[in-house]
Amino acid sequence: MMAIRTEPFVLNMGPVHPSTHGVYRMRLTLDGEVVVDLEPVIGYLHRGIEKLAEERTYTGVIPLTDRLDYISSMSNNLAYVLAVEKLAGIKVPERAEYLRVIIAELQRISNHLVAVGSFFNDCGAYFTPFLHMYREREKIIDLFEMVSGQRLTYNYMRIGGVSQDIPEEFLPAMDRLLEQMPRSIDELDRFLKENEILLARSKGVGILTKEKAINCSVTGPVLRASGVEWDLRKMDPYSIYDRFEFDIPTGSAGDCYDRYRVRIEEMRQSLRIIKQAVKQLPSGPVVADVPHLIRPPVGEAYAHIEAPKGELAFYLVSDNSIAPYRCHIRPTSLLNLAALRDMVIGWKIADLIIIFGSIDICLGEVDR
Amino acid sequence: MTVALSGKEVAAKLEQQFPSSIIESNKDILLVKNESLFDIISFLKTTPEFDFNYLSCITAVDYFDYFEVVYHLTSMEHNHSLVVKTRCYGRENLSVPSIASLYEGANAQEREIYDLMGISFEGHPNMKRIFLWDGFQGHPLRKDYL
Numbered sequence: 001m002m003a004i005r006t007e008p009f010v011l012n013m014g015p016v017h018p019s020t021h022g023v024y025r026m027r028l029t030l031d032g033e034v035v036v037d038l039e040p041v042i043g044y045l046h047r048g049i050e051k052l053a054e055e056r057t058y059t060g061v062i063p064l065t066d067r068l069d070y071i072s073s074m075s076n077n078l079a080y081v082l083a084v085e086k087l088a089g090i091k092v093p094e095r096a097e098y099l100r101v102i103i104a105e106l107q108r109i110s111n112h113l114v115a116v117g118s119f120f121n122d123c124g125a126y127f128t129p130f131l132h133m134y135r136e137r138e139k140i141i142d143l144f145e146m147v148s149g150q151r152l153t154y155n156y157m158r159i160g161g162v163s164q165d166i167p168e169e170f171l172p173a174m175d176r177l178l179e180q181m182p183r184s185i186d187e188l189d190r191f192l193k194e195n196e197i198l199l200a201r202s203k204g205v206g207i208l209t210k211e212k213a214i215n216c217s218v219t220g221p222v223l224r225a226s227g228v229e230w231d232l233r234k235m236d237p238y239s240i241y242d243r244f245e246f247d248i249p250t251g252s253a254g255d256c257y258d259r260y261r262v263r264i265e266e267m268r269q270s271l272r273i274i275k276q277a278v279k280q281l282p283s284g285p286v287v288a289d290v291p292h293l294i295r296p297p298v299g300e301a302y303a304h305i306e307a308p309k310g311e312l313a314f315y316l317v318s319d320n321s322i323a324p325y326r327c328h329i330r331p332t333s334l335l336n337l338a339a340l341r342d343m344v345i346g347w348k349i350a351d352l353i354i355i356f357g358s359i360d361i362c363l364g365e366v367d368r
Numbered sequence: 369m370t371v372a373l374s375g376k377e378v379a380a381k382l383e384q385q386f387p388s389s390i391i392e393s394n395k396d397i398l399l400v401k402n403e404s405l406f407d408i409i410s411f412l413k414t415t416p417e418f419d420f421n422y423l424s425c426i427t428a429v430d431y432f433d434y435f436e437v438v439y440h441l442t443s444m445e446h447n448h449s450l451v452v453k454t455r456c457y458g459r460e461n462l463s464v465p466s467i468a469s470l471y472e473g474a475n476a477q478e479r480e481i482y483d484l485m486g487i488s489f490e491g492h493p494n495m496k497r498i499f500l501w502d503g504f505q506g507h508p509l510r511k512d513y514l
Contacts, residue, residue, distance in 0.1 A: 042498065042499065043497075043498060043499035043500060043501075046499040046500070048508060050484075050509060051508055051509055212472075214421050214422050214444060215421070215471060215472050215473065216471075216472045216473045217422065217423050217424070217471065217472075217473025217474075218473075228444065230444055235369075235370060235447055236369055236370035236447075237369065302425070302440060302451070304424065311424065313424065313425055313440075315425065315427050315438065315440075317429055325429075326427075326429045326430075328425075328427040330424065330425040330427075334476055334477075334480075335473050335476065335477075337476075338472055338473050338475065338476055339472075367499060368499075
């Protein structure tokens with residue numbers, strides 16, 4: 001048989017493509033179906049949030065942070081207010097600390113539900129698992145709506161606490177969720193974890209080694225799936241995370257399947273934290289006595305949290321005025337994409353979609 | 369708890385290896401000369417005592433008289449961190465050595481700083497705009513960009 005001569009060609013995938021989860025463009029060089037090179041093209045959603053923040057008061061920046069990673073707005077709120085509190089030396093009341101932890105962990109579960117759901121979409125299990133995940137996420141969003149009045153951009157955290165106390169119906173609804181959510185997660189996991197198609201398509205695919213992950217500044221579930229036990233809630237506890245018992249789930253192979261497993265396990269650990277926090281929830285004020293216009297002393301602060309997608313940090317510089325002099329956001333999603341090129345080279349386009357989906361990014365945060 | 373290393377103590381240990389490369393050091397930061405930045409970060413990364421294997425974040429700030437580039441380094445092994453800074457003076461033709469060959473995570477962040485602040489990184493494999501298009505005029509995060 002005569003060998004067919006092939007030559008590489010360039011294919012633009014995106015910016016608007018269902019598998020890119022937003023407006024992301026990959027400039028692929030292909031040899032047949034095999035990926036030879038990948039060049040990311042980003043910036044379609046760049047709104048200049050860092051520049052906008054320089055013209056707003058410290059409190060006025062909070063709604064902007066909602067629009068970074070809009071799948072987990074609460075975590076963005078939290079990272080930002082922690083940075084301002086560090087800069088201005090504000091002490092947060094106990095009850096607010098507990099509420100923040102409860103909300104942040106709920107946010108992690110809701111983010112991972114979306115991540116796992118859309119991962120199955122990418123695998124070809126089109127929309128059935130996704131809608132089951134969304135059914136569960138809906139219950140969390142209902143709780144967020146109770147506390148903040150919003151369903152996507154919550155704008156709930158405030159400098160020195162949270163915007164308002166939880167309403168009466170929150171804790172009973174929370175109890176129902178804590179009773180039912182573990183069963184739902186188990187059920188989903190039972191159906192999916194040994195699914196023949198999932199195993200065939202994700203085991204051993206898109207392997208990211210430990211060293212590579214650390215060198216590329218990859219964080220979050222993607223890093224932990226590569227076998228690095230690094231979670232800022234344990235390694236550099238912020239807020240009151242040092243008071244709770246939980247484990248850091250890790251993977252070993254660093255493939256797409258491990259990333260999926262780590263997310264499922266993290267949801268269980270988050271429920272563990274929420275259970276403890278609800279039990280210990282003290283009464284008292286939910287926001288510290290802070291002035292409307294905050295003028296932090298001249299200086300700088302760097303505060304990082306373990307957001308659902310990885311390390312999210314804010315670097316703030318103050319010149320003692322009412323607006324931040326500089327507000328830099330460490331973009332989790334942008335840095336998690338740093339390893340993508342090496343993960344996909346040599347794989348086929350169909351695998352590229354799964355590998356990309358397993359990283360779980362949000363373009364609102366990549367472009368800012 | 370991640371221990372924030374004192375810039376002063378680290379400076380004392382670097383003094384022998386890099387005489388007169390450190391401009392200033394206090395308990396929070398280590399300010400180094402622009403031209404020795406690459407060597408110092410490379411030393412901090414490879415010396416077992418420091419072992420800064422993970423680059424948390426790079427950013428830049430415009431202070432009118434000078435630009436400051438800020439590196440947040442972390443060691444996952446020892447669980448400690450350090451803030452290294454460097455400065456470049458003036459408004460035009462600014463450059464800082466690139467550390468993208470040490471940390472791949474620096475690649476996109478250095479391009480971002482070039483795009484929005486106008487500081488170019490010497491030795492970067494692909495020094496071009498990342499968010500804005502090629503024909504864009506100016507660098508929006510500069511304080512004089514209105």
